[in-house]
Amino acid sequence: MNVLRKLTGQNLKLNRKRTIVTIIGIILSAAMVTGVATLVASFQDLFIQSAKMTDGSHHASFYGVPYENSKYIQDHAYTQTAMLSKDLGFARLESSESVAKPYWMIKSYDAESFEHLPVTLKEGRFPEREGEIVISEGVLYDTGMEYKIGESFSVDIGERVDQGEFLTQQEPLSETEELETFTTETYTVTGIITRPRFEAYDAPGYTAIAYLDESRLSAEDKVNISIVAVDPERIFDQAPELAEVAEAEEISYNNELLKWMGITQNEGTLKAMRSVGLIILLLVVTGSVTVIYNAFAISVNERKKQFGMLASVGATKKQIRKMVFWEGFLLGLIAIPIGVSAGVAGIGITLKVVNQLMRGSVFNTGASLRLIISYETIAVSVLFIALTIFLSVYLPARRAAKVSPIEAIRQTQDIHVKQKTLKTSRLTRLLFGIEGELALKNLKRNKRRYRATLFSLLISIVLYISFSSFMTYGFISSDIYYQDVAHDFEIEKQDVSTEEAVEFYNQVARLDEVERYSLVRNIFSEAVELERKQLGDYLRGYLDKEEGEVLRTADGGYRLGFSLIAVGEEEFAAYARELGLEVADYTNSEQIRGILINRNVIPGTADYTPLNMKAGEKVTLTDPAAQGNETPFEYTLEIGAVTEQLPFGVQYAQFLESVNVIVSETVFDDLCAQLSAPSQETAQHIRMFAGLQEDVDRQQFKEHVKAIDARLHSGGHLMMFDIEEFVNEIKNTKTMISIFLYGFVALITLIGVTNIFNTISTNVALRRREFAMLKSVGLTPAGFNKMINYESIFYGLKALLYGLPLGILVNVLMYRSVNHAFDFAFAIPWKEMIICIIGVFVIVFITMLHASSRLKKENIGDALREENL
Template sequence: MNVIHSLTRAQMRAKPRRTLTTLVGVVLSVAMLTAVFAGADSFLDLMRRQAVADMGSWHGRVLNTSEAVAQQVADDFRMDQVALTANWGLDPAEGGNYAGAALFGANEAFYQLLGVECVEGALPETSRQLAISKQLAEQTGWTVGSQVTLDLVRAWSVSGIDPDGEPFYQAQTGQWSPSPTGFDHTEPVGSAVFTVTGVVELGGFSDGFTGWWPCFTALDSAPAGSRWGAYFTMKHLSGEIWQVMEDIAAWQKAEDPEYDPKTDGRFTNRSLLLYAGVDQEGSWLLTAFYSLMGVVLAVILVGAVSLAQNAFSISLAERTRMLGMLASVGATRAQKRQSVLYEALLLGLAGIPLGLAAGCAGMAVTLPLVSRQVQELFRFGVPLYLAVRPLPLLGAAVLAALALLVSALRPAYRASRVSPIDAIRGEGEVRLRPRDTKIGGITRRLFGFTGALALKNCKRSRGRYRAIVLSLALSVVMLLAASGLSFYVDQSVTMRYGSDIPPAHATVGLSDPTVDPAPLLAQMQALPGAGESQVTGGLEVGQMGSWQVPESQLSAPARRWLDERSEYRVQMGLAPLAAGGVYTVQPMLLVLEDEDFAAWAGRGVTLDTDLLDCVLVTDNYLADLGSFAQLKNALRIEKGFSQTFDLGEGGFADTWRVTALAAEAPANSGDTTLAGEGLTVQLVTSRTVFDAFLARQAAASRTGAYFWTVLYTGAGDPLRLQDSLMEWASADPDGISAYRSAGVSDMSGMQSFAFLLRVFCGGFVVLLCLVCAANIHNTVTTGFELRAREYAMLRSVGVTPKDFARMLRLESLFYGIKALCWGVPVGMAVLALEHRAISLNFYSDFQVPPEGFVLAVVLVFAVCGLSGWAARRRLARQTIVEAIHTTML
């Protein structure tokens, strides 16, 4: 260790707080980089495990082929493991709810590659032993030890016509096979007696088995003419697999007389290959995944480099005098440069391993916590946990080291240029230009002389000033972007599913208006697990007629959205929404119990029972082919608007009228309305008005489609309710109701997505803000300390303690104001981009999340204020004389 190294270490020890803050910043940055790498790798691992759970761990397969082809696959030098199956034939069931048993001979590798697990007994070792699938065990009642006789047949179905007009027969193995009655030709194989030795879960072999349930014996003694399958893993998984698949195709053509090019039986385990990075078709998915990762990494790197570069610049400013003195006694440029680079090395040596550990620990805790939501979102059966390979960790470490090196280069260059005169002149402050210290009259008037002085102090060191403002502005932008994303996704969830969907509902459709719904509703409300509930009802779309609205009558945002949708529909080959510039509008009626209606609409709204009096919901959501829009009174309907309808042929006929307007739909109403073939408007009325309407229809012997719904707002036992709802919905028709439907909300997927988005965006933003906070803390405190003598001077010429504190507070405040001046417009631009991207599917007027702005402002001033406060406390402890002496030494 040379003298430069000793001095650098001494300097770092002399400023333990700054060194520690910088180290914390480096650790956080590395931890974030590690978290991104580890998170991405764990996610890929999850995908891979899910692919294995779904399909097995094989890379490629060929099914329903000849023994010769299967053997060629098994003998190929490029293969690692090969699982072989031989379908002996099928044993059609006599009665029962299944098609029959499909017998496969299988080798040992089969159970491993396909994830077929023995859950009871043992796997067969001879061709007289049998392992049966769990489903077969349930259907037949066979257990371990049962002696069973299988009467096997081979079956074929016609899959097409040959060029010469002959039908082409495809052998059936039970996988994707029709029931026995769907076979076009069968041949007996014979009977065989087996002893059941085990029961297996099908794992990755369940694909394609619905009526025929497989059972397995040893591979040897498969009868001639069996249809074979081969599943393989490659020794070296690479693009070579595409060549293997082509070779298999050639073998099939040459050596399988029953080969059918239309259903060639060749597959690759696409998901598994994709997550191993070997997939041609899916490469865009990986590209998108890695691009997203790249963007996140880039943002982290900007924060990390800004922090580190600033830390080194500060350290250099503190050391300029020392370096100048070293220069005066003969230190070379390289030696001076080494001083900064050595500091970077020490910080890297301590910070990178700590950051790697912190990042992995963070993800090890976070991933299992969000596993349930990830599983719900992607409908995965396997849990998410930390699974990171050494290479991504190495990547994070290398990236962090590079970031440190890049950050140190400029300060190192500046260090190499420090001359002896710098030691004599002072503390290495950046030379000031008069225009840097120009302050407008407004600032002076607003904040007084101390304010003006504070602002001048802010701007004195351009590099440091920019670093602080950049760090803070970056935090503001990230915070706004994250809150915006969360806000827009929540908005989209609301548009898609309504603002408040109950956990479950049951609907009964009726046509006869004389039916008393009370017994039906009582039965629905008393379903096991039901708990609290609410009754609503309504008329089906189209049961209140329709009317024509010219395009010009619609609100501008509605016109814009509908035009876009129409264009899209035309592109898709569908009819546009408007015909000849005229839209057809259909009302939808929702009926609330009288108390619920009064609570929603307010006691002031009174309805007339002589006609279908109702309240119009103005802020309804529209949906069309997966695109959603939130449009405020698109049709510009006013109070008093009415329509008379007559569906004719004994259908409903009446007059409806808008008595009042309401902005939002009632809770739990599912306020999304489908544009479908035209526009819809949402009307709401009370039970009394609706009963009067039904009575009028009954008196006129009219019928139509209407419904009653029970909303289970507080299910006592949601799982039990789910079961009883399914049972209720599939029960035989009662002769009164036209249909029964029931459902549980499918919001969980989107909610999980919104939750995950919040967790990851929030975590990411919090960490990034911490890095920025470390940066700012370092800069502000060191900036204050470097100017301790100036501050002492100001105090000696009569600045009062109060004014002094005010000046330092204002200095911190100005950093915050400046950062908001940059951060808020850029953040707004990012919000606009996010909104635009989401509006492609979920149209709404541009809105900004107010909580994001509040949070950004609070964060900025909290960080600045706390840093300034810490620095002030340290300065206040020094007397004027101490400050003058210390800094003059």
Template sequence: MNIVNKLTVRHLKKNKRRTLITIIGVIISVAMITAVATLGVSFLDFMKRQTIASSGEWHVQYKDITKKQLESIAADETTSKLVIANELGYSPLENSENRNKPYLFIQEYNEQGYNQFPIEVSEGRLPKTANEVIISDEIIQDAKVDYKIGDKITLEIGQRLVPGAESPLKQNDPLQQDEEIGKETLQIEKTETFTIVGMMKRPILEPTWSPGYTVINYTNSTLLTQHDLLDAFVVMNKVDGSLYNKVEKIKKENKIDKVEYNDALLRYYGVTENDNLRTTLFSLATIIMVVIIIGSVALIYNAFAISVSERARHLGMLSSVGATKKQKRNSVFFEGILIGSISIPIGIIAGLGGIAATFWYINTYLKGALGDGAENLEVVVTTYSFLIACFVSILTIFISTYLPARKASKISAIEAIRQTQDIKLSGKTVKTSKLVRKIFGIEAEIGLKNVKRNKKRYRVTVFSLIISIVLYLSVSFFTDSISKSAELSQDGINYDIQVSGSNMTIDELKPFSYLDDVTDASVQTRIQLNADIQEKFLPDLLKEMIEKENLPLDNGKYEYYVNLYGLDEANFQEYAESIGTDAASFTDTDKTKAIVIDKISYQDFNTGKFIETNSIDTKLGEKIDVVLKNYETEEHVLLPELKIGALTDQVPFGVISSRLGGLDIIVPQKTMDKLISGNEQVKQKVETYLFLNSSDPLTTQKEIEDATTSDVNIYNVYKQKQNEQQLILFLSVFTYGFIALISLISIANIFNTISTSISLRKREFAMLKSVGLTLKGFNKMIYYESIFYGVKALLFGLPISGVVMFLIYKSVQRTFEYGFQLPWLNILFVIAAIFIIVGSAMLYSIQKIKRENIIDGLIQENI
């Protein structure tokens, strides 16, 4: 180690507080970079595992293929694992006590299928031959059919058919029992005998509303004939953007008609057919990483810049005894290497430890909120994420030390000894407006002159504040955008169970609301109507669609489809309060008032975009004429006009918003009864639904099935909703955790810069006290300095933040379309926080030096 480096080490040891602050600043920055990289990788891993647990591990499904096509797919170099799957069909389940599940559904898999799909054996084993099956526990527990391992069962297997349907019904289709629509029948095609070799838990892939209990049979390629049609699920040996081209090539070469991709899983590999989505993800990642690096550089740069200012005389003395520019520059780089070698390992460990602690806490919440089926969050560190964290950290420290190192190399001996390199005074430099003294007093004028006198130190402090503002607002807007995008991409399902039935009434459905496990319930009626809306009330996006698709307008009006919902008194009261309107005003009037949902979100399947827009541009008091249209008989029934009593973007519990060109209107049930009274044709079109949230959805479903004697349709969408909640929950944790981390770094940055700046001004403060500045006047001067710093930082920080937020918004717009809106609450928080933090930092620093002796302050040297 040369003499200059030895002196650098001695300086770091002597100034322990400054060295410790610098090390802590670098640790925080490295921990943030590590945490972000680890969080991203861990999030993708979590969502992959959760998706595989829910729908199996496969990337591509080739549908309705022959044995020859299967062999070609199996031989392709892109195929890693191949699952043969075939739906044999349905068989009547004799003596079943569950009339909503009267069938057995026989599904065939090869041995690989047992590994790739979520099949959990509870007793016995999986089938190994074509005449063996494993059955669901639910057949015994729910249907009360006494099957045992070893039993031989003879099944008549066929397809479920409905009059007029083009293809047989599948497991996702509920039992069709409505005589008016068309009751389903089972067309028997063959009879098979099987031996039961095991029991399994109800497969996750079996929808709760499906009419058949799952039975799994064994198959393989040798058992197939050339005439059999089956499905092949493929795990690709390499998952990247070329996957789609490779699959299309296989499809074309083998003349395969139908191919489906496991988009739910592929998206977490960063692979998607939607190029806009890929561009959006990379754009967002680039913007936020640039913001993080700039923030980290600013934090660390300030520490090294202040360190160089403190060492100015020390470096000048080295120059006076022959130290070259290169040696002085290298001494700063050496300081950076020393601090980095300590801070980077600690920062990486701290980042990983922080993520691990966060995940440990969240996992307990995940189990409670989402049930035992939820996967655990696990800290995943890949080679790439580790190297990225190290590289970005090293790059950040290098950039942070480069400018201070250049500055150090230029310090001359005379300037350093006189300590004039930072302060260049002239009358014009410190000139202030007379209004400052007249309005705020001489203390404010002195404070402003102090700010102007040392512009470099002032700029460093303001720059630090600006970076903190930009960091906080950019990251909070980024996380809000991610959460908003995630919400738009979901189906909007806000309930666990939907119950309906042919001709079922409110009185028949209402008792299910009081079942033990039910936490929320809403009985509502719905009728589908039409309304001609004047062109002036159409939103811009709808006008563009009408013009683009050349849709006709009838006398300057566009025909909307309307979903009119009637809510019972309690639910309407609760809903009205949630949107800030008076429920009584909708029932205490002769006029028929309604709540209109004027904002909708949906996915445009032509562009792949997720869109949030206005459904209608109208105002309170306007009237809507709704009509029931029968397009077959061309008969129209005009209902009483509806007056808009409230506009909102919130949908009631159980309602899913319409698409563009549709309108959702909410009225009390009394109003609905009034609208349809006296017209049997309208009454026949009214549908009645019950929506439930339950702490135990499967038990609630079973209780409803056991309690009703009439035909009832139950859609238990709890699992689907649970998957959506997991994504939103994880993003919420990411949002609040990220914002908390950024806030911590910003506060540390401000405190570090200001406290050091204050400690370097001991001589200046001692001089002011020596000429008669009182303690009260001194504190007043500091208050005004804080205000000057805050105002200047906000003048630059807010516009820069606005530009960054707009760039983030434009990146998101490639896939998610919604209006740009500034986060006003966050902006107000930043404005208040800047003045509070700056004032607190300055007062904290002043408390440490205000009791110092004036003489000691005047002779203070920054070494």
């Protein structure tokens, strides 16, 4: 047996090219499996990091727990870490300039809460004892009040009450609300925190967090408890049980963190994750197996003569199999460590480059891409590649061992020259000449080698189309989940007349910092006589569900809400120019015409076309707010244009039963005058959306807006929301999703190209004696080139014939899987298919020419005698 092992080693040395090609195949396979797993783990870690910084590292929170019952959660075996917090109440900002946010919202945290809950310290330190507090930076920017670290202040804490009902931080200001105080506290400022994510931009109170001293809590006090669970995957089952035992009033889950950990209650999301994950796993496994199997199958098939010679001198079938297994072991021993290391190193370099491009931080939180090396993943990858090598060796070796020595030496087992088998049509000779006919017969003559190459091409095609579809669906899903926001500031002047508000907005628009703006108003109308055919496919499908009854009218028609939106004269003119429309065509109030935004995006759920209507069609609309015996105002709207492009400051309709239509200011004002009083009041509500120039000092812009408000003396309330953090987070998240998807597809494409290159190169190299024989009987260099070119065409056509339908089938499966979580229209990936068709022929031609170019200068006699590569 030692002799056979030595012979195996010697054979690997003599056939260096074949050995190197096989090693490269194993390295690529190992690198692909390890790289994909590492890439997924690293991106998952990134989003988990970000979620912990923005939403906290806890998994669930229990509200309104009697302090005496807190032990049932804190001491439970399921709880790894418990955090206590308490909402103390609201306190008035007496000298604040902010009318929109006139309160403190004061909470208290224990030490563990400051560590695990989403609070980011900007300067100073967190409270460490009773009477210390940190305050939100928004107080300093918006109110004109100055608080310094070390400064003390006293506040009267109480509850917001409106006509006997208590209001929370999530409820807007009310003109009739009052603050009922019940205690006075004095605090010393120890630090400034960034605005917490749980504090909405339009929340009435600025967040302030004091230190929670458990020793001052009584048994009846209600506290909030947040936990880090021992086993987060069971959180949705375990948390309700803990809440029941502890008599908690409410439970909430840290869904942002749990989502990126792969834990969710959404059945559609779960189905999508599992089915897409299974499809990707099968594709990666298939690609990996193909790379290794083809490398061994072709080379072992060509070595049958050697196996036959060994068998003729006494080697048994078992010894031959062991000899081949030993070869696989040696190659795996060399290639697997290199492949795993290359996969990890490649992803590590990629992530480092990405971090440099993103300046070390992907999100505003400071989270960055880290290389996550999971030893379990590496162990599984090594075992998987080892098993693949075993199977790749076992099947060809078993076939080789079964062949009799005479047949193996004569090599008659694989090549059966029968007239029927090699028969070609006269059309082949007519179209391609003798070289084309010879190329086709060469492919038919050795079907196993031909099928191995064909299968390699086919798998590469399927992988490319499938993962390109995965990338496309990933982009669509991220667009649904994270909608783009074009503006930087939302400004609203409340409790003033429309004229005063417009004057204020116009002066703000003239500031140097403002690049683009819109003044948005809405009229809500309803169409009640729509026909089924006028609804889009998604809504027609919705009608077949029980919930679809809301779209039906009593007389058998269908209703849909129409939101007529005005964006200001300047923005409407710019929008019309972008669409190639004439503004004058939309200013005639006697013939009301609007621009239909025929796309709706329900965040995290669906992206669809609501209506099946074209320019020129008309629809009758009514005022749904008419009261009592008042006859609803009715008017006819003509669809002047249909588009998916949005004007500045407007987003897609986010409600299933509505659609947006953009109208001119003239039409809007004339319609508004004829509406019912409630609709008029709603239509007069006007907001400004402003986009700023690059590198503008946003704080200075706020001060300029406040100065304009003070100069006009218009009264009312000024609300101003800077959404920079929100916009940047969306942009960065989508950027990272793009990098992940493009990187994923690039990796798979590289694997596919290399797989094709290795398989065809090996195939051509192993046919050197065959090519030498053809040359010896008169095949000219030009004829040889033609034959190679025709073989390339036949390979490409046959692979595409099977690969494209299979790719589309996997694309359909991928779509149906993603569709469990996101609704959007299916589309055949024509672009990817065209790229794939061109790519296949280019790669095959280049590979065949490259591989055959080495054989052109070889001596025919040497090639016929040579057994090794």
